[in-house]
Amino acid sequence: MTTMLRFIACGSVDDGKSTLIGRMLYDSKQIYIDQEQALIKDSKQGSRGGDIDFALLLDGLSAEREQGITIDVAYRYFSTDRRSFIVADTPGHEQYTRNMAVGASCADLALILVDAMNGVMVQTKRHSRICSLMGIKHIVLVINKMDLIEYDKGRFEDISQDYLNFASNLGFDSIEVIPVSATDGVNIVEKSLHTSWYKGDSLLKYLEEIDITTQSSTNGFLMPVQRVSRPDSNFRGFQGQIESGSVAVGDEVGVLPGSEKAKIKSIISGFENIDCAIAGQAVNITLDREVDISRGSVLIKNSQPAVADLFTATILWMDDASMIAGRSYFLKIGTKQIAATIIKVKHKVDINSGSKMSADSIIKNEIAVCDIALSEKIVFDKYISNKTLGAFILIDRVSNMTSACGVIEHQLDRSDNITWQKTDITKADRLKQKGQKSLTLWFTGLSGSGKSSLANEVEKKLVAMGKHTMLLDGDNIRHGLSRNLGFKEGDRVENIRRIAEVSKLMNNAGLIVLTAFISPFEKDRQAAKEIIGDDFFEIYLSTPIEECEKRDVKGLYKKARAGVVANFTGVSSPYEEPSNPDITIDTSENNLSTSTSMVVSKILDLIE
């Protein structure tokens, strides 16, 4: 039975990663004849001279071959008598850092290449930090292009020492340094006489022999539930992969979040019932009694991950759109997906020195330490003790892009110290007393589109009908509740969050709330909807900008056009139209009284 080693090749641009892997495959006879023929043919077409260009075995995209660079990860599979390998060849350019991180997230070991002519570069350090972040414990520093420095031992030792000094606090268990020449095949598969002073193994031999088993820290049983299987009323199985420990029929397991317990009735693996299952196995478990379990629940025995809604994490930002504190994202961890907000950027990490830099926003390829709040309590753990329950991704709510990946450092305690105080009078009681149902009418649209006027008229009508209401107007809120906020994107996000929370409180008080804010970003309106819940009712005033600008009640368009007011929606800052509003009204086509009737008739059933 062979063991498997997953490793990546990373490092700066043109340090020869693809060439090294190509050479390793070629020299260990892992290339089929037709691939070799294609390689020789393609090498001749290339601009790098007539020699075989081993990188062409890896650079599989036409854009990569055209530009002679690696854009995305390539996976190659090969095996020797001793081990099977999955190698991810990763791009060196800074702009493709996220693709390097993709490879690193699944690797047990990293080859970090350094060009012997250039020594340790910024990208060498960035990639090392990402390897460290991803929990890779074993590093092979491959000093390549030794042929270009005539196999100089002194230079080799200088670079080794440079790197070891840099990497000493990155938490690696082992760092091996090997001198190679990928183009000449020196010390890749066979050791070479060129480096008679080098006493270690060839790269391939080292990879075949290195022991990567980690000291198992007496991990108890843990299985996140992927899916509840109910083929008929007699069978209710919980499908998932055992992430640590083992479990046997008859064992009592706990269900997180929550405090329920049950005994294992049966374990199905494939088509068979088995008595006991271990880490890594995909199973389908049934329990001896009905317990509330759904996707995202975690079955445990002798292990105690955290159950909370706040933690500190180190994240790598991967999206072209930069991170904004306070904005809501989807977070996926294990098999659970929920709403999450980065409430605070504690600091960014300087790639070169590792020092902390203050920041409130993060851009692509930056690493930062943040506090993240979740919309409900979930099961998680520190990444160093549990990779599955300690790693997460953040997903943009609108573009669906995987915006960031992160690892959890530790739980934060707010959630344990602040509990929700139950009160005797509930929202239902307050609604009953007022004889109405609550609702938040969220008016959105450009400045001058008629939000305040319409909200004002609708409120008058509702009050005349005997309803209890409250109108929150953008300008008025900024005189008080949001007095300390400006108009930068981060401040706008916070402004909307405050308004949404206040609206929710007022809905709980039994009131019908009307809000009139430009609220130009879809993400923020979605976040408001998330906070307010079922009471959220979106009214989009689609009045064309030409009309709004003609009205220019407050003279703001004039100022914005003159450049006196910055970040003005519609002029110098975008307005994103709602994708699915509950009602759309163009006030250039409907007069105030028609518009008011349109709104009132639409909400009548919701408030009575």
Place this chain on the structure above:
Amino acid sequence: MNTVSNNHLGHLEAEAIYILREVAAECAKPVMLYSIGKDSSVMLHLAMKAFYPEKPPFPFMHIDTTWKFREMIEFRDRKASELGIEMLIDTNDKGVADNINPFDHGSAYTDIMKTEALKEALDKYGFNVAFGGARRDEEKSRAKERIFSFRNASHAWDPKNQRPEMWKLFNTRINPNESIRVFPISNWTEKDIWQYIKRENIEIVPLYFAKERPVVERDGNIIMVDDDRFHLNPNEKPEMRKVRFRTLGCYPLTGGCESDAETLDEIISETLTTRSSERTTRVIDHEAASSMEMRKKEGYF
């Protein structure tokens, strides 16, 4: 201790099952594409295993070009009924009406009867996630593709802007009209497939085993004359040769190889020692260095 993680095949199987279940749990309209070959047989087996005792919670679909080996069609129909799974069969009827065939239409045949047929079938049923049995060791643009491969409204792949795929945290969120192709056996090699077929005793189409078959030799490929629609050149005459197939597709486009391997063990030992890749037996693949990538950008698997 014998854990799953130090058992290569066990690890690959668990990874594939995890992916199948993630999609079943998170996605609204998945379908598994079934092409009857050995990789599809492994995929079908994995799907049966992943959900047992439940049946796979998604249908299977075969895009039938009408030019498959006859033994493949018999096998498909028998398997579907034995296992009690829903097998949708879809053909580009317009292509059939226009008599689009592999002899006269070259790469246009693949575009119309495979790529277009697939896109139309996915749109027709509203499937927004399709499992495929592609492996990264097959071809070098596939080696670059994520397990979850996102496609725009016209099913096209954008290789320069792939979503990051971290750990096993698959982001399955898509906008309306977008879709995902999911490849659970991305990390398997041809050797893994054969060893798994043996370990799990998976039934495969008999064409994979060597047998005397009527063939002609064309441009270095050994092509089986499977029915009387075959366009024989004037000087061509089918002869009986002992051949087997490493991959299966449309019979006029699938090259066989001369072999004596009549058992799984013999096939595995041949696979371990062969010096040519299985893609050499696919007539369409060596047209241009990046022909696979171009096809994928057009919506092919």
